[in-house]
Amino acid sequence: METFTVLGAREPKKDQIWQSPLILSELERLREEGGRAADFLDRSHSPVLLRDPTHAETLQTFLYLLEALRRMKSEAAIPRETVSKTFERAKAVLESQKIKPKGSRLSWLHGELHRAMSDIHKTRGETWRSAWHLKMASRAEAAETPGVDERQVKALIRMANPSAALGLLDALNKPANTDERAGWLYSECYRLSGDPLAALAYLRPEAAGHEWQRARCEVQITRSLEPMAALVHSRYLRARPRPVTRAWLRRLCEAHLWRLCLPEMADDRRLPRLAS
Numbered sequence: 001m002e003t004f005t006v007l008g009a010r011e012p013k014k015d016q017i018w019q020s021p022l023i024l025s026e027l028e029r030l031r032e033e034g035g036r037a038a039d040f041l042d043r044s045h046s047p048v049l050l051r052d053p054t055h056a057e058t059l060q061t062f063l064y065l066l067e068a069l070r071r072m073k074s075e076a077a078i079p080r081e082t083v084s085k086t087f088e089r090a091k092a093v094l095e096s097q098k099i100k101p102k103g104s105r106l107s108w109l110h111g112e113l114h115r116a117m118s119d120i121h122k123t124r125g126e127t128w129r130s131a132w133h134l135k136m137a138s139r140a141e142a143a144e145t146p147g148v149d150e151r152q153v154k155a156l157i158r159m160a161n162p163s164a165a166l167g168l169l170d171a172l173n174k175p176a177n178t179d180e181r182a183g184w185l186y187s188e189c190y191r192l193s194g195d196p197l198a199a200l201a202y203l204r205p206e207a208a209g210h211e212w213q214r215a216r217c218e219v220q221i222t223r224s225l226e227p228m229a230a231l232v233h234s235r236y237l238r239a240r241p242r243p244v245t246r247a248w249l250r251r252l253c254e255a256h257l258w259r260l261c262l263p264e265m266a267d268d269r270r271l272p273r274l275a276s
Contacts, residue, residue, distance in 0.1 A: 018059055018097065018106055030067045037075055040068035041086065058093060062109070065090035069116035073123050087117055101140040110140035115155070134159075153185055162192040180207050187213055196220040212251060219258055228255040229271055 030040075044064035065086055072078050072086070090113055094106075101110040114137035121130035134155060150172075156165035166189045169182065183202045187210075191199035196217040203210040203217070215227035232252055255271050 018055065018099070023059070023063070023106075023109070026063055027066070030063060031070070035071075037068040037071040037078060040064045040071065041082075044068065044089075055097075058097065062090055062093040065093070066109075066112060066116060069113065069120065073116070073119045076124060083117075083120055087113060107140055111137040113137075114140060115151070118155075150181065150185070157185070157188055157192065160192065162189040165189050166193075180204065180209055183207070184210060184213055187217070191217055191220065223262060225255065225259055225271070228258065232271060 041064070044061050069083070069086055069090065072083055091110070094109055094113075098104075099106045099109060101107055114133040118130045118133035118137065121127075121133065137155075138152065153165045153168050153172075156162075156168065165185070169185055169189065172182075183204060187199040187202040189199075190196070190202070191213075200214065200217045200221075203214050211231060212228075215231055218227040219225060228251070232248070232255055252272060259271065
């Protein structure tokens with residue numbers, strides 16, 4: 001089991017362990033790991049973490065619980081009681097570390113918990129519960145938290161509210177011509193608003209993260225699957241006989257959805273079959 005360590009004979013202070021950059025990097029590492037929600041719940045119950053835990057072990061417990069909640073979004077069979085207990089336990093960890101929902105430099109962690117709960121309720125069709133947790137997430141997050149505003153923009157995009165997302169992006173004052181993520185967000189807002197030509201203007205040809213977004217805009221403009229089919233087939237042919245990635249499968253599923261939604265593409269057979 002991996003834990004955070006800081007050089008020195010003494011146990012590091014809480015402020016040395018509970019730092020936003022360290023937490024964000026560890027969350028990213030956990031997100032890339034395989035496994036189900038139950039696996040992370042089991043890890044959070046490790047005797048090593050629960051017996052007189054250090055600040056590092058307390059943080060590790062919280063991150064396992066948060067990652068478990070994030071994965072419950074796609075596991076509908078998990079009982080509601082388990083979801084609620086996991087949320088309350090993670091919240092109790094933050095309270096034990098005196099991290100308050102407002103006024104703390106780490107208050108965004110409360111926002112992450114509520115955002116995970118919002119996603120769970122949304123996938124289960126519980127719209128009002130999802131909206132309530134999303135509102136609580138916005139209240140909990142401190143304005144100075146790194147990356148929080150961008151996550152709020154993405155939440156508004158997921159809720160199909162591109163005009164509000166654009167307003168928040170303008171308030172952030174991020175240069176879309178140099179910031180790759182900001183360019184993608186602006187592009188997605190304009191694309192969802194029905195203006196794919198404006199969306200293309202924010203995409204950079206050399207940015208690898210913009211290639212699929214560019215294909216989306218071109219499909220909207222040309223009403224042809226050719227841009228998506230080219231990317232999907234390129235990755236498909238390079239991957240064989242090795243297994244394809246989840247990212248490629250997501251792109252393939254999205255391309256098939258475009259084919260089904262647009263009448264002029266219904267007979268397009270250029271995409272690999274989902275059963276292949």
